[in-house]
Amino acid sequence: MGLKDWLAVSVPFADDPAIRRLRVGAPEWRRLAEDVAASGGRLLALWGQDATAGHPAVFAAYQTAAGLWVGELRRDVPEAPDDSYPGLQDLYPFAGRLQRAIRDLHGLRSSDPDDRPWLRHPAAQAYEFVRVEGDGVHEIPVGPVHAGIIEPGHFRFSVVGEKVLRLEARLGYTHKGIERRFADFGALDGCRLAARVSGDSAVAFSWAYCIALEAQWRVAIPRRAQWLRALALELERIANHLGDLGALGNDAGFAFGLAQFSRLKERVLRATESTLGQRYPMDWVVPGGVAHELPGAAATALDRCLADVVAESGVLRGIYDEHAGVRDRFAGTGAIAPELAARLGLAGLAGRASGQAHDLRIDLRYPPYEELRPAICGALSGDVAARVAVRFDELQESCRLVRRILAGLPSGDSRVAILPPSSDGFGIGAVEGWRGPVLVALATAAGGRIRRCHPHDPSWQNWPALEHAVIDNIVPDFPLINKSFNLSYSGHDL
Amino acid sequence: MLKTLRQIRRTGIVSEPVPAPDDALRIRAALEGRILGILGRALAVRMVDAGSCNGCELEVNALTNPIYNIEGLGVHFVASPRHADLLLVSGPVTVAMREPLLRVYEATPDPKLVVAVGDCGCDGGIFGCGGPSLGAVANVIPVDVAVPGCPPNPNRLLAGILAALDPSAALDVGQESRGRAE
Numbered sequence: 004m005g006l007k008d009w010l011a012v013s014v015p016f017a018d019d020p021a022i023r024r025l026r027v028g029a030p031e032w033r034r035l036a037e038d039v040a041a042s043g044g045r046l047l048a049l050w051g052q053d054a055t056a057g058h059p060a061v062f063a064a065y066q067t068a069a070g071l072w073v074g075e076l077r078r079d080v081p082e083a084p085d086d087s088y089p090g091l092q093d094l095y096p097f098a099g100r101l102q103r104a105i106r107d108l109h110g111l112r113s114s115d116p117d118d119r120p121w122l123r124h125p126a127a128q129a130y131e132f133v134r135v136e137g138d139g140v141h142e143i144p145v146g147p148v149h150a151g152i153i154e155p156g157h158f159r160f161s162v163v164g165e166k167v168l169r170l171e172a173r174l175g176y177t178h179k180g181i182e183r184r185f186a187d188f189g190a191l192d193g194c195r196l197a198a199r200v201s202g203d204s205a206v207a208f209s210w211a212y213c214i215a216l217e218a219q220w221r222v223a224i225p226r227r228a229q230w231l232r233a234l235a236l237e238l239e240r241i242a243n244h245l246g247d248l249g250a251l252g253n254d255a256g257f258a259f260g261l262a263q264f265s266r267l268k269e270r271v272l273r274a275t276e277s278t279l280g281q282r283y284p285m286d287w288v289v290p291g292g293v294a295h296e297l298p299g300a301a302a303t304a305l306d307r308c309l310a311d312v313v314a315e316s317g318v319l320r321g322i323y324d325e326h327a328g329v330r331d332r333f334a335g336t337g338a339i340a341p342e343l344a345a346r347l348g349l350a351g352l353a354g355r356a357s358g359q360a361h362d363l364r365i366d367l368r369y370p371p372y373e374e375l376r377p378a379i380c381g382a383l384s385g386d387v388a389a390r391v392a393v394r395f396d397e398l399q400e401s402c403r404l405v406r407r408i409l410a411g412l413p414s415g416d417s418r419v420a421i422l423p424p425s426s427d428g429f430g431i432g433a434v435e436g437w438r439g440p441v442l443v444a445l446a447t448a449a450g451g452r453i454r455r456c457h458p459h460d461p462s463w464q465n466w467p468a469l470e471h472a473v474i475d476n477i478v479p480d481f482p483l484i485n486k487s488f489n490l491s492y493s494g495h496d497l
Numbered sequence: 498m499l500k501t502l503r504q505i506r507r508t509g510i511v512s513e514p515v516p517a518p519d520d521a522l523r524i525r526a527a528l529e530g531r532i533l534g535i536l537g538r539a540l541a542v543r544m545v546d547a548g549s550c551n552g553c554e555l556e557v558n559a560l561t562n563p564i565y566n567i568e569g570l571g572v573h574f575v576a577s578p579r580h581a582d583l584l585l586v587s588g589p590v591t592v593a594m595r596e597p598l599l600r601v602y603e604a605t606p607d608p609k610l611v612v613a614v615g616d617c618g619c620d621g622g623i624f625g626c627g628g629p630s631l632g633a634v635a636n637v638i639p640v641d642v643a644v645p646g647c648p649p650n651p652n653r654l655l656a657g658i659l660a661a662l663d664p665s666a667a668l669d670v671g672q673e674s675r676g677r678a679e
């Protein structure tokens with residue numbers, strides 16, 4: 004079937020023609036995945052649910068040329084003889100781990116062969132890493148507790164001398180039952196939990212959550228509130244990019260970069276606190292709009308701060324570019340070529356650095372980005388240098404967007420009242436966070452209870468790609484390569 | 498090189514004075530002054546993320562920026578628990594991190610201090626306690642000081658770390674650092 008035929012059998016979510024729902028049987032589950040892949044579309048998220056959410060089912064969210072599609076395969080009517088649903092790993096390699104997570108959390112098994120546990124760590128069972136045999140090959144286990152101030156995870160390197168032959172990650176150490184936890188929250192309150200799925204992407208997750216909620220409850224958000232949400236999202240992107248640019252300089256042996264960029268980041272965090280009330284805007288995006296109005300003089304100070312960030316990061320970019328040591332460590336390190344990136348579904352910032360021109364702000368044109376018109380930033384070399392360059396470009400672009408928002412903020416309300424309807428609902432929200440596409444699927448019950456919530460972090464797409472990026476590099480370059488992706492453990496482990 | 502030096506000069510010294518230690522954060526009786534004698538004025542800190550959302554790590558990281566300049570106070574982050582005097586632990590502790598956290602605790606030489614970080618480290622925070630979340634750090638290892646906040650800002654963290662040491666000695670450390678910065 005072509006996309007047109009699928010479109011004909013799909014139904015729009017909450018009257019939004021660009022987000023469509025397809026209820027499928029097992030053979031169509033597979034065919035839909037094939038047809039989307041053949042048409043150049045991509046998988047955005049894959050999740051499951053069990054009887055606690057009504058009925059067992061698996062869901063796949065795709066980004067297609069015709070918008071966002073969500074396929075649903077019910078599993079309370081098993082038709083496959085071995086009771087597994089068709090796996091999608093050959094089409095979308097990162098689906099493998101998502102399917103293993105679905106099995107851990109909901110007991111639904113895919114037909115793909117790898118069925119090792121992923122998010123759960125059964126105490127009695129040692130994890131079976133894939134072994135690399137050969138002359139002089141040895142293994143280096145690292146983690147789960149790492150040397151720096153970072154999240155926990157385990158990495159198993161197979162090396163010859165200093166060269167990495169294979170890396171296999173073992174994640175799930177920060178699995179704290181977030182999806183189940185949502186059921187303890189009312190739908191209006193759940194966005195606080197969404198913001199803490201991955202603290203560095205608080206605005207992206209809370210915004211995606213609110214889009215999902217507001218769509219199913221048919222609430223229209225004032226334009227001013229949309230702009231104020233974008234303000235916070237771009238500040239989040241700026242803060243994270245500044246932090247990473249400093250850490251990347253440091254990992255390349257240039258501590259000056261860390262000192263300079265962490266100072267700039269601190270300035271932005273303080274300006275953010277004066278404007279939004281929090282250094283990290285965890286509770287800024289709320290159902291119906293944003294938490295509060297901007298305080299009087301804050302906008303001017305924030306604008307001045309960002310003008311400085313633009314100027315100073317320009318100087319620092321020049322210094323990075325001219326520093327022979329830094330250039331040498333960045334160029335060619337941890338490269339993922341565009342063809343491989345396409346096959347792996349490399350997403351977000353890392354994807355754009357490898358020629359994957361996707362950015363939901365531009366692709367989906369959700370408000371207010373259809374008005375703000377951000378420029379897409381990208382590169383082709385796919386190495387650390389490319390991921391650094393995309394960060395520098397996006398930093399400038401986000402500063403421009405924030406200053407544009409401050410200058411042209413529409414008048415009106417920044418929040419509307421929002422009340423739970425008397426029927427069940429289901430909605431999808433997708434936002435381009437600083438790391439990449441963040442998606443939240445939310446099902447609510449009459450009266451405003453949460454039936455099921457699945458938050459998806461783009462780290463799911465990119466963790467497997469990191470394992471490719473380090474092949475043939477040397478072990479001491481791993482921290483640098485890892486940092487250049489800066490993936491979330493918590494957002495992935497849930 | 499010239500550009501780098503120019504930028505360093507333009508930036509100048511941006512470190513700020515330390516906050517007073519916050520004794521309200523203390524949840525266990527003060528350790529004997531003897532410990533301070535042993536730790537001296539160089540405190541080695543090991544950070545362990547036992548399951549956080551990563552928000553707390555962002556603020557712990559900020560302690561090392563030139564504005565909070567925790568190294569200037571004689572506090573530095575170390576890569577191994579064997580070198581550490583104090584563990585900074587964010588939560589909620591997950592089932593999978595229980596063993597690794599216990600191992601880090603055991604590998605840290607006595608006498609040792611533990612500061613639990615964030616609402617989640619204090620009591621499980623928004624994630625609560627149940628299923629794969631074991632909640633508070635104190636549910637797994639003994640905790641000296643717990644610093645609430647979601648995430649706690651760097652000054653709160655610094656005050657908490659200083660409160661884990663003897664308050665009057667902590668103040669000395671701060672004044673010395675200010676003297677040197679001038």
Ligand code: SF4
Binds near residue numbers: 199549553614617646
């Ligand atoms: S206290 Fe807040 S910031 Fe810290 S780990 Fe918990 S939710 Fe994240």
